[in-house]
Amino acid sequence: MGKILELKNVNKIYGTDIKTQVLYDINLSFDAGSFNSIIGQSGSGKSTLLNIIGTLDTATSGEVLIDGNNIKDMTANQLSDYRNKTIGFVFQFHYLLPEFTALENVLMPYNIQKKPVTKDVLDRAKERLKLVGLEKVMNNPSTKMSGGQQQRTAIARALMNNPKMILADEPTGNLDSDSTETIYDLLRDINLEYKTTFIVITHDRRIAEKADRIIEIKDGKINLDITK
């Protein structure tokens, strides 16, 4: 399997007057199609790491290469397009657009490409919703759904553009244990079916153990890196 992502000596320092270093010389690489989990205590820097991988945040020093492309060399618009086509985000909070229905939310990453919504595209969105078990409520406004449904909609949305990589930051943080189980099984199924690379942050060791690889971050450094 090829490397989809490489991090070389990534440092992250917040603040200009009072400097707080969050990440120290992180070196990591991820295989395409792998299912990875990142664990660590609050404030360990795991979310910062994920945001840097997702190009939402920038490293203070070091390099991030995705598919061999250094993200430092990209313009703002190239980064936007790149995020849109290559990465799917699932956050702890669902971040659905409350003004739109579940189906419209799922279609949004495609709409951002400003291409016409054909029947194929619409079918794809519906199929994604079916995959997460929401085909019956797809025309509901996103505010009129349960927490689990909203999070599953967010997952369907992350899958819409067939991204190579899905970055999930505590995707079940707000859900009960039954929903948590369902969501992780779903992520795993997607990983197997679409060969999508997953990088999932969780503080639940039980969940982390289901991954192919567990990386533990402690005080901004890699404490543990186990591949099964």
Add this chain to the structure above:
Amino acid sequence: MKLGLRIARRFLSSNLSQTILIILGIAIGVSVQIFIGSLIQGLQKGLVEKTIGNSSQITVSSNQDERYIYEYDKLISDIVKTDENITKISPVLDNQAFLLYDDKNQSLIIRGFDIDKPESMADGIYDISNRIVEGRMPKDENEILLGIDLKSEYGIEVGEEVDIFRTETRKIFKSTVVGFFDLKVSSINTNWAITTLDNAQKVFEAGEVITSVEIQVNEDAVFTTDEIAGKILNVIGNEGYKVVNWKEQNESLLSGLEGQSISSYMIQVFVIISVVISIASILAITVLQKSKQIGILKAMGIRNSTTSFIFLFEGLILGFFGAITGILFGLGLSFAFTKFALNADGTPVVDLYISYSFIALSGIIAVVASVLAALMPAIRSSKLNAIDIIRNN
């Protein structure tokens, strides 16, 4: 851009009460602007119309000691050709005389108009035929029309004969009063005696002469009479003639009108400013309200320019509907004003002047102002960082 429009529409429709409130805010601004503008324009038009609507706006007369102008037919045809805005032109022969009645006398200006001729435009200038309150227009020799004030002062009746006394020749002409006019100005109603041009020429034994040519111009050109007067003078030459226009004679009225215009513009400018500030502040709050949505859209890869378009379109939509509603309000307000603010005789206190171009301009200004007001929020939204929103949640 289409995506920006779509999201903007959805943002606005999802919070309908706030949207309607903003639209009403813009609408009130636009309606006040239209109402004030129409009122002031109506007021000014009414004032100008009352002042110069029924009098000579440009008067050509001789600048020589000899007041008479000969060969006036050619002069008139020359003047008519100078400017297409000249609508009415009439030769006049004015002379001083005295009215003798019983043992009283009254100084008069005998004004000879060509009112008996089919091509006459004098009636068009002074609207004499509609101002006759009793009797008829003079047609034949020795017929005169007097002001209504003379009737009440001296008790002269229609059909009576009065004496006109010329001081230069000390001759008395007997004239028949064929009617009375009311030109709504007291000095005119006591001083003018209107007769035909032929009769005036006969009474004053001057031959085929006139003393002046009186001119009215197109309604839209009343404020350019000074330019038209200049053109006329260029054509007829300043050696024998002088050309006077109403603006020279009514400077205080003009400065009053100008003051009124300036205060009207000031009001309108401040209304626009307040509309712009209110839209800008409300949209700035909307950016905050929607920052979570903007953040997630950016995480999903929406471009900064597209998020800017969302807010510009919000401004455009709010401005558009605000302008339409405002125009309807403004017209309604104006209509109500002309229906309910009435004089004792049932006519409106002020005739509003509804100018479609002014209304369209007000609407366009509101739309442009709304888009401009959305500019700051648009820039703010483009600078919004997805990570700040995701991290802060």
